[in-house]
Amino acid sequence: MDITRSSPAPVRVVAVPPEPEPADLTALPEPIAVEPLQTLPATATTTTITTATTVTTSAPTTTATTSAPTTTATTSATATDVRGRRSRSRPRDLLALLRPGQWVKNLAVVPLALLDTHPWGTAAFLRTGWAVLGFTLASALVYVVNDLADRERDRLHPVKRHRPIASGRVSTLAAFILTGALALALAGWAVAGPAWQWWPTALYLALSLAYSQGLKHVPLVDAFIVATGFVLRLVQGALLIGAQMSEWLALCVFSLCLMLALGKRRHEMTAAGRAHRPALRGYTLAFLDHLVVLVAVLTAVSYVLYLRDDASLAAGASLVTLLSAPCAVFGLARYLQLLLVEEGGGNPVHVLFRDRATLVNAALWAVLVALALLLPQASA
Numbered sequence: 001m002d003i004t005r006s007s008p009a010p011v012r013v014v015a016v017p018p019e020p021e022p023a024d025l026t027a028l029p030e031p032i033a034v035e036p037l038q039t040l041p042a043t044a045t046t047t048t049i050t051t052a053t054t055v056t057t058s059a060p061t062t063t064a065t066t067s068a069p070t071t072t073a074t075t076s077a078t079a080t081d082v083r084g085r086r087s088r089s090r091p092r093d094l095l096a097l098l099r100p101g102q103w104v105k106n107l108a109v110v111p112l113a114l115l116d117t118h119p120w121g122t123a124a125f126l127r128t129g130w131a132v133l134g135f136t137l138a139s140a141l142v143y144v145v146n147d148l149a150d151r152e153r154d155r156l157h158p159v160k161r162h163r164p165i166a167s168g169r170v171s172t173l174a175a176f177i178l179t180g181a182l183a184l185a186l187a188g189w190a191v192a193g194p195a196w197q198w199w200p201t202a203l204y205l206a207l208s209l210a211y212s213q214g215l216k217h218v219p220l221v222d223a224f225i226v227a228t229g230f231v232l233r234l235v236q237g238a239l240l241i242g243a244q245m246s247e248w249l250a251l252c253v254f255s256l257c258l259m260l261a262l263g264k265r266r267h268e269m270t271a272a273g274r275a276h277r278p279a280l281r282g283y284t285l286a287f288l289d290h291l292v293v294l295v296a297v298l299t300a301v302s303y304v305l306y307l308r309d310d311a312s313l314a315a316g317a318s319l320v321t322l323l324s325a326p327c328a329v330f331g332l333a334r335y336l337q338l339l340l341v342e343e344g345g346g347n348p349v350h351v352l353f354r355d356r357a358t359l360v361n362a363a364l365w366a367v368l369v370a371l372a373l374l375l376p377q378a379s380a
Helices: 002-006 008-015 020-026 029-037 044-097 100-116 122-149 172-192 199-213 221-241 247-272 278-282 285-309 315-341 348-354 356-379
Strands: none
Touching (some): 044 172, 172 199, 199 221, 247 278, 247 348, 285 315
16 A cells, blocks of 8 residues: 555656646746746745846847937037037138128229329239228228127028127137237238328228217118218228329219118118118118119219219210210119119129129120220320
8 A cells, every 4th residue: 555655656746847847938938037036035926027027128228228329429429520510610600700792892992093093003003902901901890890799689680690690600709809800900001001091991990880889770870871981992092092082983982882771771671670770760661762762863973973074084085985874874773673673682792793784784884984094095
């Protein structure tokens, strides 16, 4: 009896355990979870649950940890790229702050003093270039000061918000340093030139400073100050050349530049409203239209009177002079068309130097005026 009882017992021990073991081995997570936990303390059930959770959570965490450095790496790379671009674009932004596209105004107005100088010589051209250099430095200084003063207001304008200071591409500290450098260069220009013949440039700086401090907010006064600055360019060229300036020529330059300034005010009113520039509250579109037409007529009349009374023309050049007058009238009419019909005029330099009709007309006018000026020298 004892032998028969002892025999089935080992049979049960040997046969029963292997049957659940292969059944458990088919489920892969159980042996993976149980085998490492047998080395840990005896709470097997709790540890299996925790290990299962840790295994499942460890997979996404590893992906998260691997993805995190990649994102930080990309962001750091983009940050370095942006910093590199800013450091590379900084000289271009400083140059854009000086508005080199506006330097054409000095090249177009200052040499007009040569019209009253005969004969032309190398010294006259060199002095004209010296006057252009002085007013280029002065105008660049004024542009930087104006952008510093108007940086908050320019951020509200649809076009001016892209300027270097308003957009943040040039810091205020860099702008102040550039202002000091321009002031030193301008002082060196005044000292190196003829004594006391720099007063038109100094007066231009004084008017521009008063303009920036508050006169630009006074209607009509703002446009008249801008036009006066161009007359001072003409006076500076005449002083350095030693020519006697014609009053009709000065009036023609003043009225033409006043027309361009009023046209710019009109474009600003139609593009951004009156909130951008406080002086626009003293204007209306109808009022500006009347002023622009009035000043255009004054420009044409003063130009014709200059050709008749003060221009150095020979008797045979009267026909050439007569032919140049329609070119001047056509140029005025074309600008009025661009301003009133096509709603342009925001940047007079772009309007006058990028319009094909204006360029062709200006080239024809320049040829006729050059012939009228050279005929007296040929006859002599």
